[in-house]
Amino acid sequence: MAAQRRNLIQSHQSWTDDLPLCQMCGVGTAPNCVYGPDGKGTESHPNEDGHFRFRGEDGCFLYGVFNGYDGSRVASFASQCLTAELLLGQLNSSHTDNDVRRILTQNQKVQERLKALEQEVSGGATAVVALILNNKLYIANVGTNRALLCKSSSDGQNQVLQIGRPHSTDNEDELQRLAALGVDSARVRQAGQIGGQSSTRRLGDYRVKFNYNEIDLLSAAKTRPVIAEPEIHGSQALDSVTGFLLLMSEGLINALESAHGPEQANQEIVAMVAAELAQQTSLEAVAQSVVERIKRLHHDVYVSGRQRATYCSRHEDMTLLIRTLNYPLADGALTPTQGGRIYPVSVPYSNSQSTSKTSVTLSLVMPSQGTLTNGTNTASTLEEGTPTPGSQSPTATLQSTNTQTQSSSSSSGDGSLFRQRGSQAAQPDETGRVPPYVDFSQFYRLWGTDHSDGQSTQGGLGPQ
Numbered sequence: 001m002a003a004q005r006r007n008l009i010q011s012h013q014s015w016t017d018d019l020p021l022c023q024m025c026g027v028g029t030a031p032n033c034v035y036g037p038d039g040k041g042t043e044s045h046p047n048e049d050g051h052f053r054f055r056g057e058d059g060c061f062l063y064g065v066f067n068g069y070d071g072s073r074v075a076s077f078a079s080q081c082l083t084a085e086l087l088l089g090q091l092n093s094s095h096t097d098n099d100v101r102r103i104l105t106q107n108q109k110v111q112e113r114l115k116a117l118e119q120e121v122s123g124g125a126t127a128v129v130a131l132i133l134n135n136k137l138y139i140a141n142v143g144t145n146r147a148l149l150c151k152s153s154s155d156g157q158n159q160v161l162q163i164g165r166p167h168s169t170d171n172e173d174e175l176q177r178l179a180a181l182g183v184d185s186a187r188v189r190q191a192g193q194i195g196g197q198s199s200t201r202r203l204g205d206y207r208v209k210f211n212y213n214e215i216d217l218l219s220a221a222k223t224r225p226v227i228a229e230p231e232i233h234g235s236q237a238l239d240s241v242t243g244f245l246l247l248m249s250e251g252l253i254n255a256l257e258s259a260h261g262p263e264q265a266n267q268e269i270v271a272m273v274a275a276e277l278a279q280q281t282s283l284e285a286v287a288q289s290v291v292e293r294i295k296r297l298h299h300d301v302y303v304s305g306r307q308r309a310t311y312c313s314r315h316e317d318m319t320l321l322i323r324t325l326n327y328p329l330a331d332g333a334l335t336p337t338q339g340g341r342i343y344p345v346s347v348p349y350s351n352s353q354s355t356s357k358t359s360v361t362l363s364l365v366m367p368s369q370g371t372l373t374n375g376t377n378t379a380s381t382l383e384e385g386t387p388t389p390g391s392q393s394p395t396a397t398l399q400s401t402n403t404q405t406q407s408s409s410s411s412s413g414d415g416s417l418f419r420q421r422g423s424q425a426a427q428p429d430e431t432g433r434v435p436p437y438v439d440f441s442q443f444y445r446l447w448g449t450d451h452s453d454g455q456s457t458q459g460g461l462g463p464q
Contacts (some may be wrong), residue, residue, distance in 0.1 A: 019087065022061050025053045026283025028291035031250065034314040039303040049249050049317040050075035050125070052083055058093040061132040062141050063088055065145055065247040065319050069197060074204035078125060084132070093134055100133060101232045104140045107111070124205030126167075128247050130323070131232075137245070138234035139163045143199040144250040147221070149236065149271050151243035151325065160270050163233050166250075167201035169193065174200040182220045189454025191217060194226060198250075203228050238325055244273065245323040251316030256294050259301040260312040270427045273322060286329075287322045294318065 024099035029049065048068035062083065068075035090103055126143020139147045142165040151159060167174050169192050173184040178200065192198060195208035202208075209226050212218040218225050223366055257265045259428065270418060272293055276286040295318065302312040 019057045022053045022055045028287030028320045030318040038132045048072040049319040056087045056450040058297040066125045066127045067249040068125040075125040097235045124202045135238045136235035141228045142201045146248045148246040151241045168198045182222045242326045247321040249319040252318035255315040257300045259298045259355040
């Protein structure tokens with residue numbers, strides 16, 4: 001088996017195409033984008049992200065998201081090597097937690113094999129890998145990607161847990177590790193980057209790892225400060241858990257945080273995923289819809305010219321992997337008029353200028369799910385509700401409050417704006433027109449109130 005792994009790793013064939021994919025998983029992606037003055041976006045480089053989602057033997061599932069930079073070779077090579085090492089005979093159901101942690105940690109040997117690419121590859125990658133074995137979850141993280149677990153607790157609540165912290169220049173543990181090596185951690189924090197990247201752990205990038213003594217910021221280090229050693233979290237028992245696991249590339253996280261700030265990014269993306277799960281019948285569609293929504297939010301903030309627009313002039317490649325855990329998808333037989341299966345997930349912008357100290361409360365009614373909290377932060381809740389045919393559709397509300405201003409915006413699917421239509425299609429009148437079923441009279445009244453020119457709203461804006 002070891003010889004088989006070596007042969008596969010040394011070859012350049014895309015052998016992973018023959019491995020069975022996990023059908024309980026969906027992936028969404030979007031390329032990098034740089035906006036011009038007119039708001040139009042262009043790609044600045046080919047896609048550098050990577051991912052895998054395989055089903056092995058003995059109830060083993062392996063998932064990974066890689067954020068590459070300066071090329072995609074490291075992300076691609078590492079994902080294939082790691083899959084070969086883990087799925088071709090190393091892992092089985094007899095392994096204990098300590099065995100699994102040892103195997104995951106020792107696979108930094110895979111990263112050492114990247115030295116063979118040193119002459120032709122100067123780039124690197126960060127990685128987050130999830131392993132499910134014996135119905136237990138293990139997370140291995142190197143760098144600045146993110147893993148979130150949304151699960152139901154015994155009291156009926158849904159807890160959002162961020163598993164581990166990013167290995168970045170503002171991670172206190174990482175700064176202490178660098179300080180112990182003789183690096184000036186205050187300078188690292190102020191610089192915000194090492195060798196052009198914010199990560200303190202990464203795969204590849206031997207230009208930084210082996211030439212660190214030539215980099216002013218790292219020259220005082222006693223030994224190699226930027227490492228590829230993964231941080232292992234787990235095991236997390238998944239027995240009787242209902243929820244979903246999210247693996248996200250740094251580009252996706254940064255795009256959302258640039259648009260709305262970092263304070264409630266985890267809650268926002270979980271709410272988006274839950275909403276799409278209630279609407280879509282395909283996990284691929286769920287993941288792609290969430291990525292597209294974040295992409296639009298990022299773009300809209302840029303073209304708005306508001307305070308955070310300066311942070312949104314560009315975004316990197318984005319990847320989102322969703323793995324459901326006994327979590328139901330939408331019933332494709334239902335329509336919005338048969339029970340409100342469409343869940344609004346738009347997060348409205350505040351018309352007022354926000355500050356960095358912003359508290360956000362996001363509520364979303366979901367089918368058969370409980371309350372969403374964030375561990376120690378209970379500012380984000382998903383109120384329990386089970387839509388049934390004929391019942392009121394769910395409501396999504398975002399309330400943003402800071403020390404200077406207060407704003408509230410809500411979107412409701414209760415149909416108050418829509419006139420009820422009969423079961424039969426509306427018939428045209430004698431002029432050939434179909435009677436409208438959207439009532440804009442309230443809009444006209446509000447528009448007229450806000451304008452002092454005395455223009456008749458019905459005559460100036462309303463249908464003639």
